[in-house]
Amino acid sequence: MSETTPVPVESGDKSATALKKEQKKLEKERKIAEAKAKKAAEKSVSGEQNKNEKKQEQVEENNSNWGELPMNQSKEKIKREWTDVSQLNESSVGKSVLIRARLSTSRLQGANLCFVQLRDGLYTVQAVVAKGGANSKSMVQFVGQVPKESIVDVQANVVATSVPIESCTQKTVELQVTSFFVVSKSTLLPLQIEDLSRSQPLLDKQEEDLKQLEQLLRNTNLNEQEKTDLEKKKSECIKFVNVSQEKRLDNRALDLRVPAHQSIFRLQSGVCTLFREQLLTEGFIEIHSPKIISAASESGASVFKLNYFNTHAYLAQSPQLYKQMAICADFNKVFEIGPVFRAENSNTHRHLTEFVGLDLEMTFKDHYHEVLDTLDRLMTTIFHGLETRFSKELESVNNQYPFEPFKFTYPSPRFTFDEAAAMLAELNDPDYIVKDNDFNTRQEKRLGKIIKEKFGVDFFIVDKFHVEVRPFYTMPDPNNPQWANAYDLFMRGEEICSGAQRVHDAELLEKNAKAHGIVIEDIQGYIDSFKYGCSQHAGGGVGLERVVMLYLGLGNIRKASFCPRDPTRLTP
Amino acid sequence: MSETTPVPVESGDKSATALKKEQKKLEKERKIAEAKAKKAAEKSVSGEQNKNEKKQEQVEENNSNWGELPMNQSKEKIKREWTDVSQLNESSVGKSVLIRARLSTSRLQGANLCFVQLRDGLYTVQAVVAKGGANSKSMVQFVGQVPKESIVDVQANVVATSVPIESCTQKTVELQVTSFFVVSKSTLLPLQIEDLSRSQPLLDKQEEDLKQLEQLLRNTNLNEQEKTDLEKKKSECIKFVNVSQEKRLDNRALDLRVPAHQSIFRLQSGVCTLFREQLLTEGFIEIHSPKIISAASESGASVFKLNYFNTHAYLAQSPQLYKQMAICADFNKVFEIGPVFRAENSNTHRHLTEFVGLDLEMTFKDHYHEVLDTLDRLMTTIFHGLETRFSKELESVNNQYPFEPFKFTYPSPRFTFDEAAAMLAELNDPDYIVKDNDFNTRQEKRLGKIIKEKFGVDFFIVDKFHVEVRPFYTMPDPNNPQWANAYDLFMRGEEICSGAQRVHDAELLEKNAKAHGIVIEDIQGYIDSFKYGCSQHAGGGVGLERVVMLYLGLGNIRKASFCPRDPTRLTP
Structure with missing residues (x-):
C-alpha cells in the first residue's frame, strides 16, 4: 500500500x-x-x-x-x-x-x-x-x-x-x-523534530520575505488598505518555527536526533578515524598528554586556572610542549586527539573555549616540508575518505544545509605568505592590503575565494609566515631572517591548522624566548629538554570542529561540536 | 668485524x-x-x-x-x-x-x-x-x-x-x-640511560642483598673484623644506581627513551587502536564530550573546580551523562577516548588524578548481557591484538620488567558477585569474608588468584553487584531488588572497568536519585532527557593506564602514563 x-x-x-x-x-x-x-x-x-x-x-x-511494553530491566534473553x-x-x-x-x-x-x-x-x-x-x-x-x-x-x-x-x-x-x-514512550516535546530538521534555504527564504514585507510596511505613504494587506501577508509569511541556534543547544539531545545532525557527528567520527588510519599507516603512534599542567603552556592571558589540592594548576592550551617532549624521548612520529582549552572571550562563529585538537609532531630528515607534505597528504586523504565512505551522511547534511562540494587536489596549492599577500594586493583595495605581516579574517576569506577562482580548490597551504607573528619556538628561515619555517592550512578561506618547524636547539630557543620577553626560569625545563640531543622536527594542530564545519560549509562551529563551550555556554 | x-x-x-x-x-x-x-x-x-x-x-x-653538522634549519631538500x-x-x-x-x-x-x-x-x-x-x-x-x-x-x-x-x-x-x-649533540646527562634501562630483577636482587647485609650488621655480637668485612661487602653490593620512580618522572623525557618504556607507550597506543578498530567494526561511532562542565557529574567530593569567565565550572569525572545523552539522541553505539579527572587524594600504585578513559555506551535489544558480551569481546580482542601485533614491544618490556604472559579465554569466565564472594568465603579466612556487599582491594587481588588457579586466566567478569554499592542511575535486577544489572571487569585481580545497565525511565531515575539523597533540581536536565523516548542501554568505562599496567604486570600505574598526575605531581 x-x-x-x-x-x-x-x-x-x-x-x-x-x-x-x-x-x-x-x-x-x-x-x-x-x-x-x-x-x-x-x-x-x-x-x-x-x-x-x-x-x-x-x-x-x-x-x-x-501495546506498551513494560520498562526493560533485562528480564529475559530473547533470540x-x-x-x-x-x-x-x-x-x-x-x-x-x-x-x-x-x-x-x-x-x-x-x-x-x-x-x-x-x-x-x-x-x-x-x-x-x-x-x-x-x-x-x-x-x-x-x-x-x-x-x-x-x-x-x-x-x-x-x-x-x-x-x-x-x-x-x-x-x-x-x-x-x-x-x-x-x-x-515520549511525552510532549519542547521542540518538534520537524522544526529542527527544516531545510535552511526554506527558513532563509521566510526570513528574507519577512524582511522585505517589513521594509514595505515602513513606507509612510501606504494607505490603510495597503497596510492591512501587507500585515496579512506578513502574518501568512511566518509558516515555520525558526529555532535559534541557542534554543537548539539548550535542547541538544533532541536537536542531535535530526538526520542532518546525526550525519554531522558520524562525519566528525569519520574525520578522527581517517586522521588516525592515515597516521598509523605512516608509522605514527598515539600519545595522551596531560591536560592539567603546572604552568600556562602558550600564553598566560587565555588559560583556565583551577584548584589542585593545596595549589593551583592550569588547563592545557595545546599539547605543544608534550608533543615535543615525545620527540625528545624518541617517539619520532606522534599524534594526539584530545581536548584543548582556550579561555579567550571570543564570541564568534568559529571560536570555542574547548575544542578537539588533532595534533601531530614528527622528526624529519632534511627539510620541514617532509612534515608539510605529510599534513597535505593527511588532510586530502581525510577529504577523500569523507567523500567516498560517507556519501549517505553527506547527502543527509546537504538536505538540510545545502553546501558546495568540497574541492581539493593532491598535492594542494602552496604559496608563501608574501605570494598570498601579493594576490590580495592585486585587488587594489586598501581593505586587502596586508598589514603587520599577518592576514585578518576578512583577508583570509578573500584569499580563499581568489584561490578557489584561480585553482578551483577549497584547500590550500600558506608557508613562510613572518617570524614576528609566530611563537618563540618557531624555527627561522635559514635564508631570510624575517621569515619562519611556519605554515597554515586553510579550508574555504579559514585557517584549520597552524604549524611550523620548531627550534630544537636549546641555545637558540633561549635566545628567541628572551627576544620575545619570556621569563627564562618559567620555561627552563622546556629549554633543558633540548640539551640531550633532539632531532629536527615540525608539526601542527588541526581543529576537529573547524574541519567538519568548513568541509560541510555549516557557518557555525557550534553545529560541529557535540556540546559546544563558549564564554556564555557551559551546558548541557 | x-x-x-x-x-x-x-x-x-x-x-x-x-x-x-x-x-x-x-x-x-x-x-x-x-x-x-x-x-x-x-x-x-x-x-x-x-x-x-x-x-x-x-x-x-x-x-x-x-664532524658536526650545523643546526638544521631546513636549508635544502636532499634526496x-x-x-x-x-x-x-x-x-x-x-x-x-x-x-x-x-x-x-x-x-x-x-x-x-x-x-x-x-x-x-x-x-x-x-x-x-x-x-x-x-x-x-x-x-x-x-x-x-x-x-x-x-x-x-x-x-x-x-x-x-x-x-x-x-x-x-x-x-x-x-x-x-x-x-x-x-x-x-647531547650535553652531560642528569641520568644515564643504562641506569634507567637496567633490569628490575637485577635491581631487586641488589636491594635484597643490601637488606640482608644491613640485617647482619645490626647483630651486636659482631667483632670488628666481621663488621669491617660486612661493611666492605655492603659497599661492594651497591653496583647499580637504582633510580627512583620519582626521579624517573622528574626526568621523563630521558626515562621514556629506555627501550622498555618506548615499548610501553607503543603498546598503549596499540590498546587505543585495537579498542577503536573493534568498536568501529561493530558499528560504534566516536564522540567527544565536553570536559568543562557546569556541575559535578558523579560526586561533588572528588571534582576539580575552575574559574570560567565570571563564574566557575568543573572538570568532568567521567563522560557518563554525555554518553547517555548520545544514546537519547539516537547514536545507538558510542565510544569516547579522553581524559577523566578525579580530585581524589589517593596516593596508591593504581590511582591517578587524570587518566585516559576508554568509554562506551550502547543500546541493546533485550538484555544488558548484549553489552557485557560486547565488552568481553572487546577486551579479549585487545589482548589478542597485543599478543600478535606487538611481540617485539612485549619482548622489550619483558627484558626490563619480566612478567607472566597475560592469559585469557573467550568468552571469559563470568561470576555473579555472590558467587565470587562465596569463592573467597571458602578460604575460611576472616580477611576474605566480604563485608558491606563489596570487595576491598585485597579481596579483589585474592579473587584474581583463585580464578587464575581454577580457570587459568587473568581476565574475568563479575556481574550482579549489589544495588547499594552502585550509582543511582544503575538499573536494578528485575528478579532480586538487592542486585543491580551491574558488572566489573578484572585483570590480574584488579578492576579495570565498571559498568551497568542504566535506568532509562525518567520516573524510576527520579525515585532512585531521591532514595540516594540527591537534590533533584541539580540533575533535572539529566532526568528530563529520558522523557522523550530512550532505548534501554548499558555501558562501561575502562581505564587505559590500568589496562597497560596490568597486562604488563608493571606494578605502578605511573609507568603506564605518559606524564602521570597524582596529588603531589603536576610536572613535567
Missing part, C-alpha cells in the same frame, strides 16, 4: 511557485501534526492515572500484537532477528522484519488506517497499519496516538512501493505492520 | 654465580662509561670556546666523512635513502645504509678502533669505526668522544656477525661505518 500524498523533498533550487505551494502544504501538515501531538501528549500525561483501566480495555480488544531501517531495500521485499526505531510521525486516515514514519539515525521508512487480519481497529487507533519520538518495536512485511516515497530515505519499500509495541 | 666482549643480556633466571660475574662486569663497564661520558661532556662544554680552533684542526685532518635500525637484518648484508639514530654507547679500543651502539626507539645495532680507507685516526677519536645520546647520521656497510651480538636487538648484523656526523 502506498501513501497517496507523499511529502515532497525540500530543496533549495525550486521555482518560487513550487516553493510557495510546498510551504503551504508543509504548513498544513505542521498544524495537523501539532494538534495531534498535543492530543497524544495530553493522553499520555493523563494516561498514568487510568493506565490500568485502559490496559483492561486493551485486553478485551485482544492486544496480543500491540530474535532484528533489521536496521538502513538495511531495508528492494531485497527485503517479501520478508517479515522486526525493527526498533523511533516513531517520527504518524497520521491516522479514518478509523482503520494509519501511516507512520519510522526513523533510526539518519534513515527513515514508511509503515502502514491497516485494520484486517490480526490487526484490530483499536490497534490502528493506538498506533495513531503513540506520541512522536517514542521508541517502538515493529514487526512488518516489506512490500515494494509503486511510487517512490520521497519523504523517506528508504524510498522503494514500505512496511505493512503486523505487530506494534511501544518500548519507551 | 665483531666485538670481542659482547655485553651479556641481563636476565632474571640466572644462577647466583653467573649473576655475580655479570654484575662485576657491568659495574666495570659502568665506571668506564661514566668516566668517558664525563670527559666527553667536559669537552663538549669547553668545546664551545675553541670550536673554531678545533674545526680548523679537523679540516686539516680531512673531515669530509665526519637520500634512509634505513631504520629496525630494518637491519641478514637481508641488509652487503648494502651501504644511511641511518639516523642516537649514539647509545661508544667504546674506544686503542687509537684506531671504536665500537658504537646506535639506538632508535626500541631497536639497537652495533657499529664499528676503524681507521683505514677514508677513515682517519681523528675520525675514530672524534666518534669516541661524541657524548652519549647525541643524534648521529651514519653511513655504513652492513656485514654479518659471526657471533650474535647479544647486547643489541639487531644481533645478526653489524655496521662498518664509512661516515659519521653529529646531527644534535
Whole structure:
C-alpha cells in the first residue's frame, strides 16, 4: 500500500511557485501534526492515572500484537532477528522484519488506517497499519496516538512501493505492520523534530520575505488598505518555527536526533578515524598528554586556572610542549586527539573555549616540508575518505544545509605568505592590503575565494609566515631572517591548522624566548629538554570542529561540536 | 668485524654465580662509561670556546666523512635513502645504509678502533669505526668522544656477525661505518640511560642483598673484623644506581627513551587502536564530550573546580551523562577516548588524578548481557591484538620488567558477585569474608588468584553487584531488588572497568536519585532527557593506564602514563 500524498523533498533550487505551494502544504501538515501531538501528549500525561483501566480495555480488544511494553530491566534473553531501517531495500521485499526505531510521525486516515514514519539515525521508512487480519481497529487507533519520538518495536512485511516515497530515505519499500509495541514512550516535546530538521534555504527564504514585507510596511505613504494587506501577508509569511541556534543547544539531545545532525557527528567520527588510519599507516603512534599542567603552556592571558589540592594548576592550551617532549624521548612520529582549552572571550562563529585538537609532531630528515607534505597528504586523504565512505551522511547534511562540494587536489596549492599577500594586493583595495605581516579574517576569506577562482580548490597551504607573528619556538628561515619555517592550512578561506618547524636547539630557543620577553626560569625545563640531543622536527594542530564545519560549509562551529563551550555556554 | 666482549643480556633466571660475574662486569663497564661520558661532556662544554680552533684542526685532518653538522634549519631538500635500525637484518648484508639514530654507547679500543651502539626507539645495532680507507685516526677519536645520546647520521656497510651480538636487538648484523656526523649533540646527562634501562630483577636482587647485609650488621655480637668485612661487602653490593620512580618522572623525557618504556607507550597506543578498530567494526561511532562542565557529574567530593569567565565550572569525572545523552539522541553505539579527572587524594600504585578513559555506551535489544558480551569481546580482542601485533614491544618490556604472559579465554569466565564472594568465603579466612556487599582491594587481588588457579586466566567478569554499592542511575535486577544489572571487569585481580545497565525511565531515575539523597533540581536536565523516548542501554568505562599496567604486570600505574598526575605531581 502506498501513501497517496507523499511529502515532497525540500530543496533549495525550486521555482518560487513550487516553493510557495510546498510551504503551504508543509504548513498544513505542521498544524495537523501539532494538534495531534498535543492530543497524544495530553493522553499520555493523563494516561498514568487510568493506565490500568485502559490496559483492561486493551485486553478485551485482544492486544496480543500491540501495546506498551513494560520498562526493560533485562528480564529475559530473547533470540530474535532484528533489521536496521538502513538495511531495508528492494531485497527485503517479501520478508517479515522486526525493527526498533523511533516513531517520527504518524497520521491516522479514518478509523482503520494509519501511516507512520519510522526513523533510526539518519534513515527513515514508511509503515502502514491497516485494520484486517490480526490487526484490530483499536490497534490502528493506538498506533495513531503513540506520541512522536517514542521508541517502538515493529514487526512488518516489506512490500515494494509503486511510487517512490520521497519523504523517506528508504524510498522503494514500505512496511505493512503486523505487530506494534511501544518500548519507551515520549511525552510532549519542547521542540518538534520537524522544526529542527527544516531545510535552511526554506527558513532563509521566510526570513528574507519577512524582511522585505517589513521594509514595505515602513513606507509612510501606504494607505490603510495597503497596510492591512501587507500585515496579512506578513502574518501568512511566518509558516515555520525558526529555532535559534541557542534554543537548539539548550535542547541538544533532541536537536542531535535530526538526520542532518546525526550525519554531522558520524562525519566528525569519520574525520578522527581517517586522521588516525592515515597516521598509523605512516608509522605514527598515539600519545595522551596531560591536560592539567603546572604552568600556562602558550600564553598566560587565555588559560583556565583551577584548584589542585593545596595549589593551583592550569588547563592545557595545546599539547605543544608534550608533543615535543615525545620527540625528545624518541617517539619520532606522534599524534594526539584530545581536548584543548582556550579561555579567550571570543564570541564568534568559529571560536570555542574547548575544542578537539588533532595534533601531530614528527622528526624529519632534511627539510620541514617532509612534515608539510605529510599534513597535505593527511588532510586530502581525510577529504577523500569523507567523500567516498560517507556519501549517505553527506547527502543527509546537504538536505538540510545545502553546501558546495568540497574541492581539493593532491598535492594542494602552496604559496608563501608574501605570494598570498601579493594576490590580495592585486585587488587594489586598501581593505586587502596586508598589514603587520599577518592576514585578518576578512583577508583570509578573500584569499580563499581568489584561490578557489584561480585553482578551483577549497584547500590550500600558506608557508613562510613572518617570524614576528609566530611563537618563540618557531624555527627561522635559514635564508631570510624575517621569515619562519611556519605554515597554515586553510579550508574555504579559514585557517584549520597552524604549524611550523620548531627550534630544537636549546641555545637558540633561549635566545628567541628572551627576544620575545619570556621569563627564562618559567620555561627552563622546556629549554633543558633540548640539551640531550633532539632531532629536527615540525608539526601542527588541526581543529576537529573547524574541519567538519568548513568541509560541510555549516557557518557555525557550534553545529560541529557535540556540546559546544563558549564564554556564555557551559551546558548541557 | 665483531666485538670481542659482547655485553651479556641481563636476565632474571640466572644462577647466583653467573649473576655475580655479570654484575662485576657491568659495574666495570659502568665506571668506564661514566668516566668517558664525563670527559666527553667536559669537552663538549669547553668545546664551545675553541670550536673554531678545533674545526680548523679537523679540516686539516680531512673531515669530509665526519664532524658536526650545523643546526638544521631546513636549508635544502636532499634526496637520500634512509634505513631504520629496525630494518637491519641478514637481508641488509652487503648494502651501504644511511641511518639516523642516537649514539647509545661508544667504546674506544686503542687509537684506531671504536665500537658504537646506535639506538632508535626500541631497536639497537652495533657499529664499528676503524681507521683505514677514508677513515682517519681523528675520525675514530672524534666518534669516541661524541657524548652519549647525541643524534648521529651514519653511513655504513652492513656485514654479518659471526657471533650474535647479544647486547643489541639487531644481533645478526653489524655496521662498518664509512661516515659519521653529529646531527644534535647531547650535553652531560642528569641520568644515564643504562641506569634507567637496567633490569628490575637485577635491581631487586641488589636491594635484597643490601637488606640482608644491613640485617647482619645490626647483630651486636659482631667483632670488628666481621663488621669491617660486612661493611666492605655492603659497599661492594651497591653496583647499580637504582633510580627512583620519582626521579624517573622528574626526568621523563630521558626515562621514556629506555627501550622498555618506548615499548610501553607503543603498546598503549596499540590498546587505543585495537579498542577503536573493534568498536568501529561493530558499528560504534566516536564522540567527544565536553570536559568543562557546569556541575559535578558523579560526586561533588572528588571534582576539580575552575574559574570560567565570571563564574566557575568543573572538570568532568567521567563522560557518563554525555554518553547517555548520545544514546537519547539516537547514536545507538558510542565510544569516547579522553581524559577523566578525579580530585581524589589517593596516593596508591593504581590511582591517578587524570587518566585516559576508554568509554562506551550502547543500546541493546533485550538484555544488558548484549553489552557485557560486547565488552568481553572487546577486551579479549585487545589482548589478542597485543599478543600478535606487538611481540617485539612485549619482548622489550619483558627484558626490563619480566612478567607472566597475560592469559585469557573467550568468552571469559563470568561470576555473579555472590558467587565470587562465596569463592573467597571458602578460604575460611576472616580477611576474605566480604563485608558491606563489596570487595576491598585485597579481596579483589585474592579473587584474581583463585580464578587464575581454577580457570587459568587473568581476565574475568563479575556481574550482579549489589544495588547499594552502585550509582543511582544503575538499573536494578528485575528478579532480586538487592542486585543491580551491574558488572566489573578484572585483570590480574584488579578492576579495570565498571559498568551497568542504566535506568532509562525518567520516573524510576527520579525515585532512585531521591532514595540516594540527591537534590533533584541539580540533575533535572539529566532526568528530563529520558522523557522523550530512550532505548534501554548499558555501558562501561575502562581505564587505559590500568589496562597497560596490568597486562604488563608493571606494578605502578605511573609507568603506564605518559606524564602521570597524582596529588603531589603536576610536572613535567
